[in-house]
Amino acid sequence: MDKPLAFKEREGLSPSFAVEGSLLTGVLCPTVYRCPNCRRIYKIVLGPGDVFLGEGERECPKCKKAFRDRSLEWPTLPTLDRFLFLFPGFVCGWILLALLICLSFSWLEWTLTITGVLMGAAIFFVTPLVAWFAYRSCQIVRSVHRFNLHGKTKAA
Numbered sequence: 001m002d003k004p005l006a007f008k009e010r011e012g013l014s015p016s017f018a019v020e021g022s023l024l025t026g027v028l029c030p031t032v033y034r035c036p037n038c039r040r041i042y043k044i045v046l047g048p049g050d051v052f053l054g055e056g057e058r059e060c061p062k063c064k065k066a067f068r069d070r071s072l073e074w075p076t077l078p079t080l081d082r083f084l085f086l087f088p089g090f091v092c093g094w095i096l097l098a099l100l101i102c103l104s105f106s107w108l109e110w111t112l113t114i115t116g117v118l119m120g121a122a123i124f125f126v127t128p129l130v131a132w133f134a135y136r137s138c139q140i141v142r143s144v145h146r147f148n149l150h151g152k153t154k155a156a
Contacts, residue, residue: 003057004036005068008050035060036067043069051077051085053143055150073147074140086136091129098125 009032031050033043040062043052054071077085087095101121 003067006042006058006070007034007036007039008032008070009034033069035063035065037065038063046090051081051088053077053085053139055146074143075147086133091132094125094128101125 010030031045032041033045033050034041038060040060042058042060050070052069052071053074054069055073056068056071057066058069059066072081074082
């Protein structure tokens with residue numbers, strides 16, 4: 001018998017003045033995942049992205065029933081989902097912010113040499129990205145290892 005699929009619900013936290021479908025509602029809209037049997041929340045994700053690595057099955061800690069949780073292993077993810085896994089909205093926003101600041105320095109024609117301010121700014125923008133990609137790389141390595149051990153995902 002096929003296991004039920006987890007519920008996916010979008011919760012709106014955006015201010016009342018935000019137009020439905022605007023960028024603000026997309027960013028301030030957590031996605032809540034619930035057990036299909038007892039409706040217990042097992043995951044909350046800020047933003048619309050929902051690319052998860054895993055075997056595709058989960059057991060609810062409350063009702064102890066198994067269900068499918070929408071996760072796939074790295075080798076089975078489509079290319080777009082791989083991109084979204086590595087570059088979710090907040091990472092793209094962080095990179096965009098860094099680029100805009102660099103462009104504004106260029107536009108203002110600042111000819112700054114390497115100083116404490118520039119080094120501080122570089123560390124401020126680069127350190128979180130290095131930590132993010134190191135974390136995601138570990139998740140990918142574990143996913144590929146799981147996939148190679150099992151030969152396929154349970155949900156596939």
